[in-house]
Amino acid sequence: xxxxxxxxxxxxGILALTACGQGSATKEAAAPDGKSVVRYMNFSANDxxxxxxxxxxxxxxxxxxxxxxxxxxxxxxNYFTKLQTAVAGGTAADAFELNYENFVTYASNGSxxxxxxxxxxxxxxxLYDAFTSDGKQYGVPESFSxxxxxxxxxxxxxxxxxxxxxxxxWKDEQAAAAKLTNKGSKVWGDYQPVSYNEFYKxxxxxxxxxxxxxxxxxxxxxxxxxxxxxxxVEKVGKTMPTEADGAGTPDFDSKLFKSxxxxxxxxxxxxxxxxxxxxxxxxxxxxxxxTRKASAMFVNGLVVNAASKNxxxxxxxxxxxxxxxxxxxxxxxxSWELPPVADEAKLAPYLDQPKPANREAVFTxxxxxxxxPVIERQQEMQDLVTAELTSxxxxxxxxxxxxxxxxxxxxxxxxx
Amino acid sequence: MRRFLLYAxxxxxxxxxxxxxxxxxxxSITPEGSLADGPTLVxxxxxxDAYRTLLDAMPIWRILANSLLIAIASTVFQLVTGSMxxxxxxxxxxxxKNVIFGCYLATLMxxxxxxxxxxxxxxxxxxxxxxxxxxxxxTIASAFGVFLLRQAVTAVPAxxxxxxxxxxxxxxxxFTTIVLPLIRPALATVAVFAFMGSWNSFLWPLVVIRSxxxxxxxxxxxxxxxxxxxxxxxxxxxxxxxxxxxxxxYLLAQRHIIAGVAHTGIK
Amino acid sequence: MGWKKLGWVLFxxxxxxxxxxxxxxxxxxxxxxxxLHKWNLISPMEWAGLDNYTNLLTDPMTRRVFLHTxxxxxxxxPLVYAGGLGLALALNQRLKGRAFLRATYFLPVVTxxxxxxxxxxxxxxxxxxLVNQLLGAIGxxxxxxxxxxQWALPAVILSSAWKDLxxxxxxxxxxxxxxxxxxxxxxxxxxxxxxQRFWRITLPLLSxxxxxxxxxxxxxxxxxxxxxxxxxxxxxxxxxxxxVGQIYDLTFxxxxxxxxxxxxxxxxxxxxxxxxxxIRGQRKWVHYA
Numbered sequence: 028x029x030x031x032x033x034x035x036x037x038x039x040g041i042l043a044l045t046a047c048g049q050g051s052a053t054k055e056a057a058a059p060d061g062k063s064v065v066r067y068m069n070f071s072a073n074d075x076x077x078x079x080x081x082x083x084x085x086x087x088x089x090x091x092x093x094x095x096x097x098x099x100x101x102x103x104x105n106y107f108t109k110l111q112t113a114v115a116g117g118t119a120a121d122a123f124e125l126n127y128e129n130f131v132t133y134a135s136n137g138s139x140x141x142x143x144x145x146x147x148x149x150x151x152x153x154l155y156d157a158f159t160s161d162g163k164q165y166g167v168p169e170s171f172s173x174x175x176x177x178x179x180x181x182x183x184x185x186x187x188x189x190x191x192x193x194x195x196x197w198k199d200e201q202a203a204a205a206k207l208t209n210k211g212s213k214v215w216g217d218y219q220p221v222s223y224n225e226f227y228k229x230x231x232x233x234x235x236x237x238x239x240x241x242x243x244x245x246x247x248x249x250x251x252x253x254x255x256x257x258x259x260v261e262k263v264g265k266t267m268p269t270e271a272d273g274a275g276t277p278d279f280d281s282k283l284f285k286s287x288x289x290x291x292x293x294x295x296x297x298x299x300x301x302x303x304x305x306x307x308x309x310x311x312x313x314x315x316x317x318t319r320k321a322s323a324m325f326v327n328g329l330v331v332n333a334a335s336k337n338x339x340x341x342x343x344x345x346x347x348x349x350x351x352x353x354x355x356x357x358x359x360x361x362s363w364e365l366p367p368v369a370d371e372a373k374l375a376p377y378l379d380q381p382k383p384a385n386r387e388a389v390f391t392x393x394x395x396x397x398x399x400p401v402i403e404r405q406q407e408m409q410d411l412v413t414a415e416l417t418s419x420x421x422x423x424x425x426x427x428x429x430x431x432x433x434x435x436x437x438x439x440x441x442x443x
Numbered sequence: 444m445r446r447f448l449l450y451a452x453x454x455x456x457x458x459x460x461x462x463x464x465x466x467x468x469x470x471s472i473t474p475e476g477s478l479a480d481g482p483t484l485v486x487x488x489x490x491x492d493a494y495r496t497l498l499d500a501m502p503i504w505r506i507l508a509n510s511l512l513i514a515i516a517s518t519v520f521q522l523v524t525g526s527m528x529x530x531x532x533x534x535x536x537x538x539x540k541n542v543i544f545g546c547y548l549a550t551l552m553x554x555x556x557x558x559x560x561x562x563x564x565x566x567x568x569x570x571x572x573x574x575x576x577x578x579x580x581x582t583i584a585s586a587f588g589v590f591l592l593r594q595a596v597t598a599v600p601a602x603x604x605x606x607x608x609x610x611x612x613x614x615x616x617x618f619t620t621i622v623l624p625l626i627r628p629a630l631a632t633v634a635v636f637a638f639m640g641s642w643n644s645f646l647w648p649l650v651v652i653r654s655x656x657x658x659x660x661x662x663x664x665x666x667x668x669x670x671x672x673x674x675x676x677x678x679x680x681x682x683x684x685x686x687x688x689x690x691x692x693y694l695l696a697q698r699h700i701i702a703g704v705a706h707t708g709i710k
Numbered sequence: 711m712g713w714k715k716l717g718w719v720l721f722x723x724x725x726x727x728x729x730x731x732x733x734x735x736x737x738x739x740x741x742x743x744x745x746l747h748k749w750n751l752i753s754p755m756e757w758a759g760l761d762n763y764t765n766l767l768t769d770p771m772t773r774r775v776f777l778h779t780x781x782x783x784x785x786x787x788p789l790v791y792a793g794g795l796g797l798a799l800a801l802n803q804r805l806k807g808r809a810f811l812r813a814t815y816f817l818p819v820v821t822x823x824x825x826x827x828x829x830x831x832x833x834x835x836x837x838x839x840l841v842n843q844l845l846g847a848i849g850x851x852x853x854x855x856x857x858x859x860q861w862a863l864p865a866v867i868l869s870s871a872w873k874d875l876x877x878x879x880x881x882x883x884x885x886x887x888x889x890x891x892x893x894x895x896x897x898x899x900x901x902x903x904x905x906q907r908f909w910r911i912t913l914p915l916l917s918x919x920x921x922x923x924x925x926x927x928x929x930x931x932x933x934x935x936x937x938x939x940x941x942x943x944x945x946x947x948x949x950x951x952x953x954v955g956q957i958y959d960l961t962f963x964x965x966x967x968x969x970x971x972x973x974x975x976x977x978x979x980x981x982x983x984x985x986x987x988x989i990r991g992q993r994k995w996v997h998y999a
Contacts, residue, residue, distance in 0.1 A: 070670065071670070073666055073669065073670070074666060074667060074668065074669035074670075074672075074673075075669065099653055099655075100666070101649075102665050102666050102668055102669075102670075103669075103670035104665070104668060104670075105649050105665060107962065107963075108646075108649065108650070108962045109649055109650060111751040111752055111962060111965075112559065112560055112563050112650045112751070113650075114751060114752045115560055115563070115564065115751040115752065116560075116563050116564045116567045116572070117567065118567055118572060118653075132750075132752070132965065133752060136750065136752045136753035137753055138752045138753065269857075270836075270857040270946075271835070271836040271837045271854060271857050272837055273835065273837070276828075276831060276832075277673060277675070277828070278672060278673055278675070281672060295671065297670075297671045297672075298671070298672075301671075301672050404964065404965070406963045406964055406965075407963075407964045410959075410963075414945065414946075414947050414948065415947075417945070417946060417947065418946070418947045421857065421946060423859070423946075423947065449800060449803070449805070450805065452800070453800050453801070453805065453811055454811075456797070456815070457811055457814040457815065459872075460814050460815050460817055460818055460872075460875075460876070461814050461817065462829070463818065463821060463825065463826060463829040464817050464818075464821060466829060467821070467825055523725065524725040524726035524729070525726060527721075527722045527723070527725055527726065528722060528723055528725070528726040528727070530722050531718075531719060531722030531723045532723075535715075535718060535719050535722065537715070537716075537719045541989075543723075543727075545985075545986070545989070546735075547726075547730065548925075548929070548985060549738075549978075549982060550730050550734040550735060550738070551926075551929050551930075552929060552933075552977075552978045552981040552982060552985070553738050553741065553974055553975075553977075553978050554933045554935065554954045554957055554974055554977070556935070556954060556957050556958045556961060556962075556970075556974075557741050557957055557961060557970055557971055557974040558734070558737040558738065558741060560744075560751065560961070560967065561736075561737035561738075561740035561741050561744065562733065562737040564740070565732075565733075565736060565737060565740070580729070580732075580733045581733045581734065583729035583733070584725070584726035584727075584729040584730050586730065587926065589726055590922060590925070590926070591881070591922055591926075594918045594919065594921070594922045595884075595888075597918060597998045598888050598918055598998060614718050614722075618722075628883075628884040628887050628888070629884055631884075632880055632881060632884050635880070639819070639820055643820075643822060661822075678824075679825070682821070682822060682824075682825045685822065686817070686820055686821055686822075689820040690813065690817065690820060693813060693816050693820065694809075694813055697809060697812060697813065700880070700883060700884055700887065
């Protein structure tokens with residue numbers, strides 16, 4: 028009996044304790060007159076750049092004393108789960124971050140507020156235009172990064188192979204990779220994931236196109252497409268580690284490169300800082316093309332929630348976060364993703380940083396960029412293209428069959 | 444000889460069970476701990492850097508306190524609500540009893556992944572999103588606990604109740620003085636699983652919590668995985684931090700699971 | 711039934727019934743409603759009637775994910791029950807360091823799947839994993855495990871059974887504790903062998919715990935998700951995708967929450983039928999005190 032009374036009292040206490048503590052992030056409504064609170068959700072500050080984002084927020088709040096920015100940072104892997112649930116429940120932040128691939132889905136579903144009177148001149152035009160949908164501006168570019176070819180200078184020297192140059196083609200890469208691969212000492216010549224992201228890029232490097240101009244039909248199952256897919260898939264096991272060698276396990280490629288066992292590596296410029304302390308000399312170069320050059324570019328954008336009550340303040344904040352000099356300086360100083368500003372003089376400090384020596388390549392690559400092909404059912408398309416290519420790489424299907432199957436399935440997604 | 448074989452088998456098995464945990468600990472103290480190369484059993488320069496990084500990366504004490512509060516509350520609630528329901532189903536007779544018990548079990552049959560969005564909208568409607576209560580709510584009662592405890596109550600000989608009823612005891616007294624002490628092993632088991640369920644829960648806290656001051660441990664550990672790279676030594680340090688409290692809870696509960704024999708007094 | 715009796719029923723049941731109703735049943739019913747709509751979470755729902763159900767029933771992917779889930783359950787349950795029972799019996803004996811051993815076997819249960827999956831991916835690495843090296847040492851060539859569509863699901867089954875052994879062990883240990891020792895003593899006096907005691911006493915008296923383990927493992931097994939998600943991601947080429955994996959992808963990655971809800975109700979129906987059959991059948995083999 029005493030036990031029961033004790034229990035009941037305890038439960039009542041816990042209930043009271045847990046029910047009354049509503050979080051600071053939810054108690055926003057009570058902002059004083061003339062002040063507004065902008066809630067901002069993002070993924071790109073997670074794991075390393077939280078403090079840099081705080082610095083930008085502070086600079087913004089100093090310049091706009093009437094606006095308080097409340098930041099919520101969610102890891103990329105869980106970001107969209109959380110964002111969708113919040114949109115469904117009507118609690119999404121006033122402003123949030125979207126990568127270009129997901130932008131189309133949100134814009135075409137009416138979740139985003141149209142941005143009015145944006146000063147577009149501060150942004151690099153191609154990046155700004157990426158966030159237009161049906162002739163309306165639904166976002167501003169926040170940052171971008173691209174993919175280049177990393178290479179281990181020591182391994183090239185050791186094997187007596189000439190280092191890659193900007194004029195390299197696939198053939199040069201293949202020949203060098205073959206010479207650099209030494210299965211006895213577990214050194215691999217090349218690494219390029221077999222995935223959607225790599226495929227649309229090599230397709231562009233081979234002069235093919237993924238979708239038709241109206242984005243109503245997939246066109247990648249072409250002679251160019253088959254050749255591009257073969258270029259990618261036939262590396263596996265020959266000059267590039269297979270899944271059975273460990274490819275696909277977390278951070279496999281970065282560890283392999285850093286341990287000096289990988290000669291060439293197709294990856295993003297976000298790997299500059301993690302590789303800064305690699306115990307050997309390495310550099311980067313624009314990726315080789317076949318019939319033409321094409322470098323993958325990934326863009327993050329900033330958007331305003333269509334349901335936001337603080338749309339004006341929110342737009343002010345995202346404009347600041349996208350294009351202010353404070354942001355540009357912070358991004359460059361901390362090796363975050365690159366700012367999307369039009370004025371290239373502002374990017375100069377980036378080139379002055381030490382490793383890798385050939386930072387120019389990052390900007391040269393931008394001359395011939397390729398953005399991911401985007402449809403409304405983006406994730407499904409990416410998953411199925413990757414799955415088909417993986418099947419081909421594992422030898423379960425021919426490349427031709429895999430591409431034909433992928434094309435049929437993507438067309439199915441475009442119809443629904 | 445048989446005993447020796449038994450020992451050998453059990454010890455080999457234990458090594459296999461212990462191995463991943465050991466690997467976790469070792470990776471967490473290896474400088475630049477990596478998973479790509481497989482585990483090593485000897486660490487050249489053991490370091491606590493990963494744990495320091497963990498301390499810097501997040502308000503770990505606050506996060507641990509949140510997780511503990513919710514896990515303990517959820518355990519206490521499930522023990523109380525579960526044992527009462529178990530008594531009801533095992534000892535009382537009422538119409539539709541099996542159907543109602545079926546409804547309890549049915550709550551276990553729809554995956555959380557599909558309930559998360561409706562539940563979130565419900566919480567928002569009740570204006571309870573982003574509170575401690577929201578974290579706790581789905582684990583106040585669990586059909587798993589009710590079921591496990593019902594099995595235990597059913598195993599308590601009915602003669603004991605009957606004797607007490609003759610002595611004039613009511614349901615409440617039978618429940619608290621006869622049934623509860625006799626189902627201690629099952630209560631301890633439920634406590635372990637309730638604590639663990641809450642402690643490891645990820646999807647629901649992810650969705651319902653917005654304010655950093657309510658962050659729980661699995662959410663905190665998830666922030667260690669970057670979009671492009673992950674510091675595995677820090678992730679592993681986080682895993683060690685998350686395993687140790689449940690291991691302690693289990694060790695505490697285990698005494699009761701064993702002690703159960705001495706106290707049952709069933710002759 | 712009198713008021714007083716009803717009062718007792720409510721007193722004992724309401725503390726669990728109210729939260730289960732509000733925080734589980736209500737969302738369940740909402741998801742039933744969602745299953746009749748086309749919904750991508752970010753734009754308003756559109757009525758779809760039974761379209762989601764008919765689409766799922768004609769989609770070959772549905773059959774595949776159910777088949778994979780059934781294979782998982784069929785492989786997992788016997789392994790984990792036999793292993794857990796063996797462990798419980800072994801660790802119920804008076805061994806030195808018994809408490810430590812029990813805790814060791816329980817450790818994997820509390821370790822998160824993220825870590826366990828990493829370890830198992832390494833152990834089952836086709837090229838240099840420990841398991842294939844051991845198989846190689848006795849002259850067998852190991853399979854491709856999670857890189858091979860034939861072996862991805864067995865790899866998941868193996869690691870799941872390994873992780874959950876401790877769970878079954880704990881439940882069955884608690885059950886073994888409630889078997890009075892004098893029953894064994896009497897049987898020994900009657901000259902029953904250890905084997906006979908196991909079949910005639912241990913198993914029957916353990917049946918309530920066994921019943922619990924089987925029912926719960928089936929309910930949970932049909933909803934297997936975490937281990938598949940972190941170990942194989944449903945691959946290679948969808949060869950290990952399970953029902954809840956598909957539900958997760960449909961809801962949170964593919965913006966098809968309506969179909970996800972419909973799929974989960976088809977799964978619900980299946981689990982319900984299996985559970986009801988077990989509850990009906992328990993009279994034949996479960997012995998309550």
